[in-house]
Amino acid sequence: MWKNEIFQISRYFGVSCGNVTLDEQFRIPCLTVKDGNKVKGIATIAKYIAKNCKQQNGILGASLEDQANVDQWLEFRSSRLDRYGTEKDLSSVLKELNSYLSSRTFLVGSSVTLADLLMFYGLHSVYSDLSYFDKQRYMHLSRWFRMMQLTSGVKQKLETIPFQRNLIYPCHGVAH
Amino acid sequence: MGFGDLKSAAGLKALDDFLGDRSYIVGYTPTQADVVVFEALSGTPSSDLYNALRWYNHIASYASQKSGFPGEKKALSEYGPSAAATPAAANDDEDSDDDIDLFGSDEEEDDEDMQKKKQALVDAYNAKKGKKPALIAKSMIILDVKPWDDETDMALVEKKVRAIEKDGLVWGTSKLIAVGYGIKKLQISCVVEDAKVGTDFLEESICGFEDLVQSMDVAAFNKL
Numbered sequence: 001m002w003k004n005e006i007f008q009i010s011r012y013f014g015v016s017c018g019n020v021t022l023d024e025q026f027r028i029p030c031l032t033v034k035d036g037n038k039v040k041g042i043a044t045i046a047k048y049i050a051k052n053c054k055q056q057n058g059i060l061g062a063s064l065e066d067q068a069n070v071d072q073w074l075e076f077r078s079s080r081l082d083r084y085g086t087e088k089d090l091s092s093v094l095k096e097l098n099s100y101l102s103s104r105t106f107l108v109g110s111s112v113t114l115a116d117l118l119m120f121y122g123l124h125s126v127y128s129d130l131s132y133f134d135k136q137r138y139m140h141l142s143r144w145f146r147m148m149q150l151t152s153g154v155k156q157k158l159e160t161i162p163f164q165r166n167l168i169y170p171c172h173g174v175a176h
Numbered sequence: 177m178g179f180g181d182l183k184s185a186a187g188l189k190a191l192d193d194f195l196g197d198r199s200y201i202v203g204y205t206p207t208q209a210d211v212v213v214f215e216a217l218s219g220t221p222s223s224d225l226y227n228a229l230r231w232y233n234h235i236a237s238y239a240s241q242k243s244g245f246p247g248e249k250k251a252l253s254e255y256g257p258s259a260a261a262t263p264a265a266a267n268d269d270e271d272s273d274d275d276i277d278l279f280g281s282d283e284e285e286d287d288e289d290m291q292k293k294k295q296a297l298v299d300a301y302n303a304k305k306g307k308k309p310a311l312i313a314k315s316m317i318i319l320d321v322k323p324w325d326d327e328t329d330m331a332l333v334e335k336k337v338r339a340i341e342k343d344g345l346v347w348g349t350s351k352l353i354a355v356g357y358g359i360k361k362l363q364i365s366c367v368v369e370d371a372k373v374g375t376d377f378l379e380e381s382i383c384g385f386e387d388l389v390q391s392m393d394v395a396a397f398n399k400l
Contacts (some may be wrong), residue, residue: 029194067225102227102230103226103229103235104230105231106234109237110238143196143198143199144206145196146199147204150203151205163197167196167197
């Protein structure tokens, strides 16, 4: 699963990703780079790939603040989204993202950043299990997710997650 | 219908509701539609209209790039809630909007690919469905047919019952069961296709032999 994600990220940047293995000890992906050194962890690898790519277009954040914020969301992704224990943990993660996105179009700044990409890939499997009710409950997150999956180059071979076109449940269900 | 007057509170509310599950006015990338609505606003929406505010801030962040957005400007009333009800604006996958290219070219290829795959799947499914006859729901019914008295000719009763013919009805085995006082009832099984034969039909037909049959009961009814 993680391997796929790294392939997707490298495809997004139009580079080959090289040799990806799974670190047995920590169960995290591990990328072997040119001189034999290893880069470990999904966020680290993603950043490595993004920095190695020529056309960055502010993918790591346009300003210094944005870059710091991107790092913060990558951290959020690895520490919260990838390591949730119970359904309750997951719903608190989704709730947090939802309320954060209520005032924003993208996670950081005003264009797609690495934070959006990684969050999207991380949430894809979560979203494929969500009910329509939950999708509407996390309306702001869903809006962002829907935009991301239709942003060119992002979704790639992943399944398109269906969303309802009209609000089908009473509005008070939206979590803020 | 559109948003109405975007300088009024009602218009802003409509815009806010509209943007609840959308990032842009049309599609999933900024277009001239966003610029038209943006320019129609008198200023920053208030903070309780957070959807509208979020969108406003986002569009404002493009500053001078706004003129470079794709699409053509239409009248303000062309955008908004009723426009969203038309398939062009609401569709996630099919980019059927005639003048606005919402997605990059490779996305379209993906879509075509998807469409082809989908079509292939549907064709395969139809072919499979065509070969296999539709499953017919059948039931096994056991009937108790009671005569008037011990002098009734049960052989004749059975003969008459078996003579009832209908599409989807097959008679099975039968036996005579003693009820008492020398009276015997006829127990007969049959298999019916649910769609074609009902117990009402059976009861009507069998009770039709008034001089022989006193009553008829369904002893058992099993779906096959």
